[in-house]
Amino acid sequence: MDNKVSMEEVVNVAKRRAFIYAGSEIYGGLANAWDYGPYGVLLKNNVKQAWWQDMVMKRGDIVGLDSAILMNPKVWEASGHIAEFTDPLVDCKGCKQRFRADHVEGNDCPNCGGELTEARSFNLMFKTHAGPVDDESNVVYLRPETAQGIFVDFKNILDTTRNKLPFGVAQIGKSFRNEITPGNFTFRTREFEQFEIEYFVKDALSAKKAFDEWVKARFDWYKDLGIYPDNLRLREHEKTELAHYAVAATDVEYNFPFGFSELEGIANRGNYDLQQHWDHSGVDPRYFDEETKTKILPHVIEPSGGVDRAVLAFLVDAYKIEKTEEGERTVLKFHPRLAPIKAAIFPLVKKDQLVMEAKKLFSQLKERWFVEYDESGTVGRRYRRQDEIGTPYCITVDFGSLEDKMVTIRDRDTMQQERVLMNDVINFLEERIK
Amino acid sequence: MDNKVSMEEVVNVAKRRAFIYAGSEIYGGLANAWDYGPYGVLLKNNVKQAWWQDMVMKRGDIVGLDSAILMNPKVWEASGHIAEFTDPLVDCKGCKQRFRADHVEGNDCPNCGGELTEARSFNLMFKTHAGPVDDESNVVYLRPETAQGIFVDFKNILDTTRNKLPFGVAQIGKSFRNEITPGNFTFRTREFEQFEIEYFVKDALSAKKAFDEWVKARFDWYKDLGIYPDNLRLREHEKTELAHYAVAATDVEYNFPFGFSELEGIANRGNYDLQQHWDHSGVDPRYFDEETKTKILPHVIEPSGGVDRAVLAFLVDAYKIEKTEEGERTVLKFHPRLAPIKAAIFPLVKKDQLVMEAKKLFSQLKERWFVEYDESGTVGRRYRRQDEIGTPYCITVDFGSLEDKMVTIRDRDTMQQERVLMNDVINFLEERIK
Numbered sequence: 001m002d003n004k005v006s007m008e009e010v011v012n013v014a015k016r017r018a019f020i021y022a023g024s025e026i027y028g029g030l031a032n033a034w035d036y037g038p039y040g041v042l043l044k045n046n047v048k049q050a051w052w053q054d055m056v057m058k059r060g061d062i063v064g065l066d067s068a069i070l071m072n073p074k075v076w077e078a079s080g081h082i083a084e085f086t087d088p089l090v091d092c093k094g095c096k097q098r099f100r101a102d103h104v105e106g107n108d109c110p111n112c113g114g115e116l117t118e119a120r121s122f123n124l125m126f127k128t129h130a131g132p133v134d135d136e137s138n139v140v141y142l143r144p145e146t147a148q149g150i151f152v153d154f155k156n157i158l159d160t161t162r163n164k165l166p167f168g169v170a171q172i173g174k175s176f177r178n179e180i181t182p183g184n185f186t187f188r189t190r191e192f193e194q195f196e197i198e199y200f201v202k203d204a205l206s207a208k209k210a211f212d213e214w215v216k217a218r219f220d221w222y223k224d225l226g227i228y229p230d231n232l233r234l235r236e237h238e239k240t241e242l243a244h245y246a247v248a249a250t251d252v253e254y255n256f257p258f259g260f261s262e263l264e265g266i267a268n269r270g271n272y273d274l275q276q277h278w279d280h281s282g283v284d285p286r287y288f289d290e291e292t293k294t295k296i297l298p299h300v301i302e303p304s305g306g307v308d309r310a311v312l313a314f315l316v317d318a319y320k321i322e323k324t325e326e327g328e329r330t331v332l333k334f335h336p337r338l339a340p341i342k343a344a345i346f347p348l349v350k351k352d353q354l355v356m357e358a359k360k361l362f363s364q365l366k367e368r369w370f371v372e373y374d375e376s377g378t379v380g381r382r383y384r385r386q387d388e389i390g391t392p393y394c395i396t397v398d399f400g401s402l403e404d405k406m407v408t409i410r411d412r413d414t415m416q417q418e419r420v421l422m423n424d425v426i427n428f429l430e431e432r433i434k
Numbered sequence: 435m436d437n438k439v440s441m442e443e444v445v446n447v448a449k450r451r452a453f454i455y456a457g458s459e460i461y462g463g464l465a466n467a468w469d470y471g472p473y474g475v476l477l478k479n480n481v482k483q484a485w486w487q488d489m490v491m492k493r494g495d496i497v498g499l500d501s502a503i504l505m506n507p508k509v510w511e512a513s514g515h516i517a518e519f520t521d522p523l524v525d526c527k528g529c530k531q532r533f534r535a536d537h538v539e540g541n542d543c544p545n546c547g548g549e550l551t552e553a554r555s556f557n558l559m560f561k562t563h564a565g566p567v568d569d570e571s572n573v574v575y576l577r578p579e580t581a582q583g584i585f586v587d588f589k590n591i592l593d594t595t596r597n598k599l600p601f602g603v604a605q606i607g608k609s610f611r612n613e614i615t616p617g618n619f620t621f622r623t624r625e626f627e628q629f630e631i632e633y634f635v636k637d638a639l640s641a642k643k644a645f646d647e648w649v650k651a652r653f654d655w656y657k658d659l660g661i662y663p664d665n666l667r668l669r670e671h672e673k674t675e676l677a678h679y680a681v682a683a684t685d686v687e688y689n690f691p692f693g694f695s696e697l698e699g700i701a702n703r704g705n706y707d708l709q710q711h712w713d714h715s716g717v718d719p720r721y722f723d724e725e726t727k728t729k730i731l732p733h734v735i736e737p738s739g740g741v742d743r744a745v746l747a748f749l750v751d752a753y754k755i756e757k758t759e760e761g762e763r764t765v766l767k768f769h770p771r772l773a774p775i776k777a778a779i780f781p782l783v784k785k786d787q788l789v790m791e792a793k794k795l796f797s798q799l800k801e802r803w804f805v806e807y808d809e810s811g812t813v814g815r816r817y818r819r820q821d822e823i824g825t826p827y828c829i830t831v832d833f834g835s836l837e838d839k840m841v842t843i844r845d846r847d848t849m850q851q852e853r854v855l856m857n858d859v860i861n862f863l864e865e866r867i868k
């Protein structure tokens with residue numbers, strides 16, 4: 001892409017336009033924690049809602065779940081996280097800085113040249129204590145992934161709903177990983193949000209087919225929501241990269257300013273997870289298949305995405321600086337479903353009748369969508385403000401409107417204007433935003 | 435209420451109908467942690483969305499925020515949580531059980547009669563360590579409330595948006611309190627979700643007026659979403675209950691099976707919080723008032739509600755057992771906006787043409803709403819299933835539909851049926867659900 005931006009520029013733009021602030025900024029921040037500001041929270045909500053609508057509501061073969069962040073520690077024994085969810089860590093004997101062993105080459109410290117210690121395993125789960133005593137019996141972890149909530153509740157979902165295989169369970173929620181080196185803005189943070197699906201099928205053969213379908217479905221989802229296709233690619237994991245139980249895994253990667261990096265991973269996990277929880281809990285999670293009258297331990301495909309990474313990709317991809325007849329403009333070309341503000345309503349000038357009509361329209365529209373009313377400055381300046389936060393439609397009430405009951409709607413991307421009957425504005429927007 | 439249910443019945447119904455499961459149940463649970471199942475997550479999402487739409491989208495004087503759970507520990511020094519967010523705790527010298535000192539009378543243990551220790555302060559914030567070293571320099575807390583994120587980001591919001599006082603900042607998110615005695619199902623849990631607003635005004639006089647408006651607005655919100663008014667009441671805090679900085683506080687209480695208890699608190703906090711953060715961070719949070727050309731430290735009204743409590747209240751209030759002509763039915767009479775499933779579509783019997791038409795209608799409706807298709811059992815039985823999860827409309831395609839292109843829509847509450855043109859079903863639902 002010719003106008004590819006630097007991460008620094010993205011961070012600045014995100015702050016200046018109330019999308020993303022440094023967390024606890026007035027206290028000097030907190031190691032790569034970030035807050036979503038007034039426009040950022042709307043963008044993030046829209047990304048989550050688009051996923052929820054497309055993956056759960058519209059499909060009909062997936063149900064939702066919202067499991068707790070704090071789980072019984074036995075969950076993490078069964079899943080292998082207590083034993084294996086570690087990074088190799090080295091300390092510099094000189095400056096005492098810590099590094100991931102797989103991120104440094106040789107035995108010298110990248111910072112001061114001092115000698116590095118042997119690598120030791122560092123578990124990435126945040127540990128805390130529930131209840132008034134800080135001892136081992138009270139240890140709980142902040143979940144490092146939402147997925148295990150789905151496996152642990154699988155039996156309950158089977159027993160209390162009427163789902164037939166194949167079906168999926170979807171969840172959106174916060175997870176926590178005590179990364180040694182968080183970084184790249186919201187790309188790798190210790191606290192992050194995930195959207196994960198566990199799609200259960202009858203056997204290994206169905207899993208193979210479902211895996212291919214999910215890789216395509218998830219790639220297409222990002223593309224259909226406006227990511228430029230050349231900025232997306234699929235990366236199949238090498239056999240050596242796979243966990244011992246995994247059959248296959250493919251990442252959807254986005255071309256971030258720091259290079260192609262993982263947005264989402266789709267994995268064929270066999271029946272490993274349900275088997276592990278069966279072994280550790282003693283609760284049989286098998287599905288009774290009416291057709292064959294047998295009990296089945298389902299196989300599972302896991303499309304697991306990062307919400308913050310998706311938001312970052314949509315933000316980076318939308319950011320454009322364009323030459324126009326009036327000079328340069330910066331614009332966020334979000335898909336209308338993702339745009340924080342769907343429309344802005346302006347009176348052409350600050351005259352009573354125009355203001356009244358514009359406010360009336362604003363009142364109608366804000367019952368359905370996030371919209372803004374703006375009467376300050378020239379219309380050109382108001383367009384620029386809305387371009388900068390990615391509002392797809394600007395609607396101006398002018399003197400002609402008082403006669404013909406029509407308004408001018410200006411399209412963010414084409415900058416073309418068209419006259420639309422006031423009474424048709426809701427339909428106009430509905431068709432274009434859905 | 436004549437059919438007031440017991441908590442035990444609510445817990446059972448919530449599980450059986452896939453609303454709420456015990457967290458980590460297959461491992462024996464985890465001290466009062468709960469998961470929202472397939473219908474529960476839809477109900478909870480609808481409650482959060484109704485709040486977000488009514489309090490943020492439709493008002494126009496409130497913006498959103500989504501700040502991180504992990505904040506710089508200096509935030510909790512400034513807010514007073516490190517020093518003062520404690521419960522008095524006593525231990526029994528006999529059986530070693532722990533109690534809140536204010537929940538036991540006398541000096542003997544309620545469990546074994548043993549002697550109790552002196553009360554000591556127990557801080558309710560969960561403590562963990564960020565980064566690879568578990569020492570004091572790395573301590574971080576899980577936030578005990580979302581509100582402080584709003585105060586900490588207030589200056590950023592002022593600088594990057596064009597809000598004029600009075601305006602509010604709203605946030606939905608998880609908080610954590612290490613309660614000594616969690617209980618009453620989802621009413622008091624260690625992990626919970628909040629919806630909080632900080633509504634900033636110019637001075638103490640405006641704060642007094644805004645406080646009254648917010649008490650009314652929040653009471654009405656629950657009422658308008660269908661809570662039976664007699665089950666709601668306002669409780670004004672006594673002067674002795676108020677924090678030293680608080681000017682006034684009123685709770686909205688709901689008549690839970692265990693008695694009237696807090697759903698939401700509305701507090702007039704003066705300008706205490708912004709002042710504290712100004713003192714501790716050195717960052718001046720004042721607002722420049724264009725009218726008077728002076729800098730103002732705003733006062734704030736805080737309507738702070740618990741999402742899980744709201745969900746529990748809507749669930750308890752909706753639950754009815756009714757005598758009908760065909761016998762008894764159990765029904766969840768949710769407001770249509772809150773109902774997890776908006777409509778169910780049935781073919782009268784399992785004949786190809788009816789199935790095809792019903793599935794066609796289902797396909798259209800699931801583009802907009804969570805709906806279900808059901809062809810199994812008698813229509814009466816299918817009505818009962820939908821009543822039990824609170825679906826407001828059941829739509830049946832019968833042989834007549836093939837001729838007159840009309841379907842029968844049955845209303846959950848009145849059980850009345852009416853014939854509606856298939857092409858009008860979307861409008862019919864849209865009018866009733868919004």
